[in-house]
Amino acid sequence: MATDRAYNNGPCRDYLRRRGIRHTIPEKTDSQAARLRKGSRGGRPPGFDEDRYKNRNTVERAINKLRHARAVATRYDKRGYVYLGTVTAATLVI
Incomplete structure (x- = not known):
């Protein structure tokens, strides 16, 4: 729980x-x-774009589906182009 709070703090948002x-x-x-x-010392609220949040959710769900393919998750392939083929095949199956 403490790590969740650490992400939402000011220094992290300043870094981003x-x-x-x-x-x-x-x-x-x-x-x-x-x-x-905090009143005026609290600063202004961070902006929030609903469309970006929806797109982020879609991308995360697609990546999680790809991770269910064992060959993609473990990455046994030594060469990048072979791994790309594995990801492509897993994507076609999905």
Whole structure:
């Protein structure tokens, strides 16, 4: 549980912002309440784009389906092009 809170903290979001990485995970309600308790020192809320969040969910589900294919998950192939063929075959089966 502590790791979940660590992701949502200010330094992590600052790091992502410096790197130009936009976040897609909405702010948790307890973090939102803590920010509001701070008043003007709490800063502004992070932006949230529902479309980006929906797309992220779709990509995550597709990757999880690919992981069910044992050859993709374990990556026994030594060469990259063979692994790409394995992923392509698993994708076609899905």
